[in-house]
Every structure is written in structure tokens, then in C-alpha cells.
Amino acid sequence: MEITLVVLVVLLGLAVVAFWYSFRWGRMRRQGGVSVALRWDPDNARAGWHLGLGRYEGEVFAWYRVWSLRTGPDRVFERETLMIADRRDPVGTEAYAVPSDATVLRCESALQEPIEIAMGPDALTGFLSWLESAPPGRQVPRAS
Numbered sequence: 710m711e712i713t714l715v716v717l718v719v720l721l722g723l724a725v726v727a728f729w730y731s732f733r734w735g736r737m738r739r740q741g742g743v744s745v746a747l748r749w750d751p752d753n754a755r756a757g758w759h760l761g762l763g764r765y766e767g768e769v770f771a772w773y774r775v776w777s778l779r780t781g782p783d784r785v786f787e788r789e790t791l792m793i794a795d796r797r798d799p800v801g802t803e804a805y806a807v808p809s810d811a812t813v814l815r816c817e818s819a820l821q822e823p824i825e826i827a828m829g830p831d832a833l834t835g836f837l838s839w840l841e842s843a844p845p846g847r848q849v850p851r852a853s
Contacts, residue, residue, distance in 0.1 A: 729778075742762035742763065742764045742773070743762065743763050743764075743828065743831075743832040743835060743836075744760070744761075744762060744763075744808045744828070744829065744832065745761055745762065745763040745772060745808070745826055745827070745828045745832060746758045746759065746760050746761070746806060746807040746808060746811070746826070746827040746828070747759050747761060747772055747784065747824060747825070747826055747827075748824065748825040748827075749784075749822060749823075749824045750822065750823075751815060751823055751824065751825040752823070757806070758803065758806040758807055758827065759774055759775075760774070760775045760776075760806075761773050761774045761775050761783065762775070763826075763828075763832070763836070764782075765835075765839050768787060768788050768789065769785050769786060769787050769788065770785070770786045770788065770791070770836070770839070771784075771785050771786075772784040772785070772786070784824075786816070786818065786821070786824075787818070787820065788839065788840060790818045790819045790820050790821075791816055791817075791818050791840065792816065792817055792818070793814050793815070793816055793840070794815045794816065794817045794823070795814070795815040796812060796813070796814055796815075797812075797813050797815075798812065798813065799811055799813055799827065803827070806827075807827035807828075808827060808828060808829045808832070809829060810829050810830055811827040811828055811829055812827070812828065812829075812830070812833050813825050813826070813827045814826045814827075814828075814833075814836075
């Protein structure tokens with residue numbers, strides 16, 4: 710009887726967590742979130758990709774990790790300081806860790822360490838449009 714109760718409590722806990730993730734993911738997608746994989750410390754060969762959702766919130770790009778209990782963003786990038794340093798296709802096993810047909814952007818910022826963002830074609834178009842729609846007088850540096 711006691712073991713059955715423990716198993717039921719564990720299963721109920723897992724169901725609640727699964728519901729929370731499904732609800733959170735769906736809500737953020739409906740509010741304009743795009744699937745984005747992020748990798749910080751890209752110069753480290755062992756740095757891994759983290760799946761998440763990116764949202765444009767005014768002058769910032771907020772990134773929410775998929776498997777996180779946080780209610781707020783895990784990373785926030787300001788449009789004013791973010792610039793694209795390089796663009797490439799996924800190599801090797803990266804293709805399995807990032808969204809399908811993804812392009813990898815190496816982004817640098819005066820305020821944060823370099824990161825790599827991987828996103829599909831539609832998300833990439835939106836991201837570049839958001840980045841380039843800076844206020845008048847500001848030039849957006851681009852990689853050649």
C-alpha cells in the first residue's frame with residue numbers, strides 16, 4: 710500500500726511537470742515565440758546547444774530555455790549592442806541539436822560573451838528584420 714502511494718505521487722508529480730512544460734511552450738508560441746537553439750561559449754568545443762524559444766520584447770530578444778522551471782527569460786540580448794559576427798551552416802552532429810534547416814549566427818555584444826544562435830529560415834528572417842530595424846541613426850554592423 711505504501712509503495713503504491715509513493716508511485717502515485719511520483720506519477721502525479723511527473724504529470725504536473727509535463728503539463729507545465731506543455732502549457733508554457735504553447736503559451737509562448739502563441740505569443741510570438743520562435744524556436745531557437747542557443748550556445749554560449751562557442752569557442753569551447755565541448756559547449757552544447759540548448760533548445761528554447763526566443764521572443765522579441767521591444768528592444769530586447771528574450772530567450773527561454775525549454776526545460777526550465779523559470780518563469781522569466783534565461784538570457785536577454787539588447788538590440789543596441791548585439792551584432793552578427795559570422796554566419797554558417799551547422800556542421801557534423803550539430804544538425805541534430807538545432808532546428809531543421811537552421812543557420813548558425815555567431816553574435817557578439819559589448820555587454821556579454823559571444824554566443825551562437827541557431828534558427829530556421831523563417832525565424833532567421835524575423836531575427837534579421839528585428840535586428841536591422843534599429844532606431845534612426847544607428848548602424849547595424851554585419852559580418853562580410
